[in-house]
Amino acid sequence: MSPREIFALRDYLSPERKGRTISDAHEVVSLTDILSQTVLGDRLRELSGRAVLLKLSDQLRSGLAMIELDGIARRMLLCPPDLNPAYLDALIADAGIDAVVTDEPDRWAETGVSLVVTAQLPLQAATPVKTERATEWLMLTSGTSGVPKIVGHTLEALTGAIVAEGPARGPAPVWATFYDIRRYGGLQIFLRAILSGGSMVLSDPHEALADHVARLNAHAVSHISGTPSHWRKLLMSGAAAQFKPGYVRLSGEIADQAVLDGLKAAFPDSSVGHAYASTEAGVGFAVNDGLEGFPASYLGNRNGVEMKVVDGSLRIRSTRTAHAYIGRNAAALTDGDGFVDSGDIVELRGDRYYFVGRRGGIINIGGLKVHPEEIEAVINRHADVRMSRAKSRKSPITGGIVVADVILADGTDQARAKEIRDQILDQCRTQLASHKVPAVIRFVEALDVTPAGKLARTDA
């Protein structure tokens, strides 16, 4: 056997922990009895040592298949729901896939993948199996155009931050997330639910927000996570009023002061924290003081996570980062010293670092570089603004100018639009360099959010 014990997901589950469930909008599955059941039609043994593509149309079966495959398959590649099918062949070749777990077996009959296993509910009885190996978890990057990169993790790296925090005090948590668990942010929450001995309530992209919140309440969700865009949507919907989670977590996008304050006001009895994580860099840190950005003292080595800022971007080295990009022409994931360059640009003001934007998201305004997030953060500070998006627009005079689309908070009197526009512009002029002040502000009803829960920045 290996020099140290290998833990797989199944080793965090046991029949002694009563009442644990994982549920979506349609089904509730007991996690207590899961070890003697199978979603794979009892064909898990055939997948031993295989490189498995997990391509399912729902999160529930995906999560159940992950529990079974971890520790048995050699590697598993998680496909998020918005994956462009045109990229599948390239991903299958790059990851050396030789088996697929699917709910559409007919689609795979004529492909080159030699082993096709159907995932199905209800669960069937199965003989419990023992963990055989440390399975490699393969995830896809989001937000890049073209074929997504495959990022290699181990369960140990994925759960590093969760294990470091130690077991939760009090009753076992009921976790929920607006994310899909086949993306890094959502997977973290799924893993937290499994490792904590708690339960998990999955999201459903086809469900109305009010119905989703009703379901969160029905399952007594205590811990919940989403992107700032997810949370702004919830705050705008008015559906938050009935919901009383104990812990509210933001990650995946910059959590500005406006959204943190908005959540604190909506959930006065909850802890509100924001976490910094990415598919490549893993979980960096959590910030629980209610303020945007993070203390400068987080740089250096803290709880095994080393961080530094080079050329303005945050670099991270820890055992929680991914270990490699996977594929035929995969680039190096880390620099020579093992640091992952997050591409997230930070700025030191006083004794705190603030996120100003993505390196790749810079817009060019008359030859000057501008982070749209920095402008949005200033606009969002206006009390009547719920959400905003800054972007560049072509100009025959300067090449480009900043324009902003703004969603006003619920119940804002439309007659005040001109007054609010002037106040936002005033606010921008006092807090931003002149080329960053929006030339035009447009009030809109909605802003596009990507399937990964992030504000769509198609022109960035």
Next chain:
Amino acid sequence: MSVRSKVIEAIQQIAKEQNVTLPALTDDLSLHETGFDSLAFAILVARLEDETGVDPFTISEDAAFPATVGDFVRAYENVPA
């Protein structure tokens, strides 16, 4: 509202926002003398495009940028509907 008054009103609004003190906006005033920098003109052209639906300086590849306030107003007046 006439095209001319829309243009003049937009110029005055931007001057107020940018803290620019405008001289009297006569037709023969050179744009240089308005006190507007290129960013202010870029804002002006973008807002007028939103309001009137046209950007006369992008429509035509070879349109020379106007030299005076009168030229600027006429660029908007002369756009075919």
